[in-house]
Amino acid sequence: MLGVVASSRWGDAEDATGADRPAEMTQSTIELAYRESGGLRVALLWSKGDPTLKVTVFDTSTDDSFELEAVENQALDVFYHPYAYAGSRDAGRN
Numbered sequence: 001m002l003g004v005v006a007s008s009r010w011g012d013a014e015d016a017t018g019a020d021r022p023a024e025m026t027q028s029t030i031e032l033a034y035r036e037s038g039g040l041r042v043a044l045l046w047s048k049g050d051p052t053l054k055v056t057v058f059d060t061s062t063d064d065s066f067e068l069e070a071v072e073n074q075a076l077d078v079f080y081h082p083y084a085y086a087g088s089r090d091a092g093r094n
Helices: 072-080 082-090
Strands: 029-037 040-047 050-059 064-070
Touching (some): 050 082, 064 082
Antiparallel strands (some): 029 040, 040 050, 050 064
């Protein structure tokens, strides 16, 4: 079931565990998938006003987070394997 992120898991200002929701989330952001395991929170997001899909990752043990853009035909793969895609994203950077 799809849910509006701003009024679902992330609440108005924070989620149920107290973590702040990502600043870019608005009423027009739809959470397509969410998983939590081993202190990692991963969400697949879509904005109604923009065809871009994003995967956000938050590590509760280190407070580190990052966001990846995902093309439509790879979105679920990025969702399930964000660190593999984060590594390839950084491979060309100096």
